Amino acid sequence: MNARVLRIMGILGIVAALCAWAILSGGAAAVLKYRREIVHLTGQHIMLVVYSGGPAIVVGVILGIVLTRPSMRRVCEPVMQVLSIATAIPTLAIIALAMMALGVGRAPALVALFLHALLPIVRNTVEGLRQLPSAELESARGMGMTPSQTLFLVELPEALPIIAQGVRVALVINVGVAPLAYLVGGGGLGDLIFSGIDLFEPAMMLAGAIPTAALAVTLDFVLSRLTVLLVSPGIRNDDAVVTTT
Amino acid sequence: MIKIENLSKVFEQDGRRVAAVDGVDLEVGRGEICVLLGPSGCGKTTTLKIINRLVVPSGGRVLVDGQDTAEFDAITLRRKIGYVIQQVGLFPHMTVEQNIGIVPRLLGWTPERRRARALELLDMIGLEPQQYVGRYPRELSGGQAQRIGVARALAADPPILLMDEPFGALDPVSREALQDEFLAMQQRLGKTIIFVSHEIDEAVKMADRIAIFRSGRIVRQGTPDAVLSDTSDAFVAGFIGRDRALKRLRRHHCREILEPCNRAFARGAPSVTPEDDLRTALSMLVEADLDALPCYQPDGNIAGMVRLARIRGLLDGGAELEAAS
Numbered sequence: 194m195n196a197r198v199l200r201i202m203g204i205l206g207i208v209a210a211l212c213a214w215a216i217l218s219g220g221a222a223a224v225l226k227y228r229r230e231i232v233h234l235t236g237q238h239i240m241l242v243v244y245s246g247g248p249a250i251v252v253g254v255i256l257g258i259v260l261t262r263p264s265m266r267r268v269c270e271p272v273m274q275v276l277s278i279a280t281a282i283p284t285l286a287i288i289a290l291a292m293m294a295l296g297v298g299r300a301p302a303l304v305a306l307f308l309h310a311l312l313p314i315v316r317n318t319v320e321g322l323r324q325l326p327s328a329e330l331e332s333a334r335g336m337g338m339t340p341s342q343t344l345f346l347v348e349l350p351e352a353l354p355i356i357a358q359g360v361r362v363a364l365v366i367n368v369g370v371a372p373l374a375y376l377v378g379g380g381g382l383g384d385l386i387f388s389g390i391d392l393f394e395p396a397m398m399l400a401g402a403i404p405t406a407a408l409a410v411t412l413d414f415v416l417s418r419l420t421v422l423l424v425s426p427g428i429r430n431d432d433a434v435v436t437t438t
Numbered sequence: 439m440i441k442i443e444n445l446s447k448v449f450e451q452d453g454r455r456v457a458a459v460d461g462v463d464l465e466v467g468r469g470e471i472c473v474l475l476g477p478s479g480c481g482k483t484t485t486l487k488i489i490n491r492l493v494v495p496s497g498g499r500v501l502v503d504g505q506d507t508a509e510f511d512a513i514t515l516r517r518k519i520g521y522v523i524q525q526v527g528l529f530p531h532m533t534v535e536q537n538i539g540i541v542p543r544l545l546g547w548t549p550e551r552r553r554a555r556a557l558e559l560l561d562m563i564g565l566e567p568q569q570y571v572g573r574y575p576r577e578l579s580g581g582q583a584q585r586i587g588v589a590r591a592l593a594a595d596p597p598i599l600l601m602d603e604p605f606g607a608l609d610p611v612s613r614e615a616l617q618d619e620f621l622a623m624q625q626r627l628g629k630t631i632i633f634v635s636h637e638i639d640e641a642v643k644m645a646d647r648i649a650i651f652r653s654g655r656i657v658r659q660g661t662p663d664a665v666l667s668d669t670s671d672a673f674v675a676g677f678i679g680r681d682r683a684l685k686r687l688r689r690h691h692c693r694e695i696l697e698p699c700n701r702a703f704a705r706g707a708p709s710v711t712p713e714d715d716l717r718t719a720l721s722m723l724v725e726a727d728l729d730a731l732p733c734y735q736p737d738g739n740i741a742g743m744v745r746l747a748r749i750r751g752l753l754d755g756g757a758e759l760e761a762a763s
Binding site (some may be wrong): 311326328331332333334335336337338339343346347350351424425426427428 | 490492513514515516517518521523525526527528529530531532533540544548574575576609710
């Protein structure tokens with residue numbers, strides 16, 4: 194607990210120092226010139242992440258569940274490999290391909306971000322469900338649980354920490370990839386970043402980059418807190434539960 | 439209570455047909471502990487899993503109270519049969535209370551009733567209810583976890599209990615303790631129990647009836663005494679070991695062969711109580727090189743004496759008596 198407090202204090206100290214430096218050097222004023230754009234585009238950015246990540250969570254978790262059912266054992270590996278290969282395609286290329294199909298605007302960006310988020314979620318769902326000890330599945334069955342009761346009472350609650358980790362990774366990376374949406378007119382903070390680069394306007398670029406980074410860090414923090422709240426203390430991976438004998 | 443008729447299970451393995459269970463007949467009376475005993479891969483666990491239909495048999499049938507289990511819905515059947523496995527299989531994300539309350543929950547009991555039942559069972563298995571009810575499995579020792587495993591199987595008060603090497607993963611000391619506790623509990627509960635074991639000592643201690651398995655068949659079955667005194671089959675004799683006399687004596691107690699004390703024993707000489715088993719008595723006789731031991735009641739009054747000759751006589755005569763029954 195103490196180490197964590199120290200770490201947070203340290204981070205806050207660095208942030209405070211950077212802010213002080215930014216304000217004193219006048220850089221902050223230059224960036225804050227864009228505050229109306231920042232607010233507006235941050236909203237768009239969040240929507241890009243939510244509209245691509247939300248469906249990715251739903252589809253990814255369902256796909257992970259389906260792939261781990263005993264009847265799908267043969268299909269699981271090939272599907273995972275196809276997904277891995279698909280993820281190796283650069284996001285930029287997916288955006289370009291999506292644009293050819295869907296034209297410019299938000300739609301191709303959302304499709305690319307959705308596909309980008311899908312793999313970590315599916316992979317972690319599959320891994321989380323797979324690593325369940327067979328003894329637990331056997332006792333669940335032996336006590337008379339139906340397959341869906343086994344899934345909802347045992348499998349998902351136990352795989353939750355690993356699934357949640359996949360969701361967290363997927364969404365946080367999505368925040369960082371979403372600026373590419375600018376290239377197909379999808380909006381978001383990428384507008385400020387890329388325009389800033391094109392116009393040799395560092396303040397404009399920072400006005401996009403800093404909120405993007407802040408958004409990623411905040412989302413990561415919120416999701417990790419949420420995971421702690423949702424995961425049972427019996428399997429939570431922290432020091433909150435004191436093991437006694 | 440449970441009747442198994444000509445049961446068989448054939449698995450396909452690399453295109454070959456392997457009979458895991460091959461024509462097993464077995465009958466277990468109400469309130470009996472029947473131990474299925476044998477080396478690994480002999481079909482005892484498969485037989486157990488056919489009873490609660492975790493495995494569907496290829497042939498034969500299982501009757502519970504005269505009714506074919508194939509006619510029951512497998513889910514309903516399993517909720518009526520307690521199931522304990524060696525790896526315990528407690529759910530780590532659930533508290534002890536939730537783990538014990540699973541079958542009651544599946545049966546739709548109210549949370550209050552489930553909690554009351556969990557507390558009652560914790561008390562019965564000798565764990566301080568208030569202290570353990572909120573714990574998670576990772577906060578339990580192996581012995582405690584297996585006690586909870588047994589409590590969980592008993593939660594909905596099923597008449598039948600299936601136990602697959604339930605104490606196999608424990609150290610010898612906790613295993614002995616759990617076996618004793620379990621037998622004491624069974625005295626009161628009178629469940630019909632089918633218990634899989636690969637250990638002859640455990641079988642002799644727990645069983646009212648032993649069935650020795652080999653390659654999917656039962657090669658011998660009967661009371662522990664009858665099985666232990668049977669030397670006709672080389673496999674059975676080898677499995678039991680050459681110290682079978684000692685194993686049999688463990689099942690008998692001094693009270694069974696007490697004789698009136700007709701001689702004086704030195705004060706402080708080795709002595710037994712009526713509840714000591716005869717293996718202990720024999721060990722003391724051999725160690726002290728005596729032919730008789732005094733037997734005292736726990737309150738210190740003399741109960742009689744145990745003579746070496748009577749122990750020998752019991753080993754000779756008892757076998758036929760038991761085998762005939």
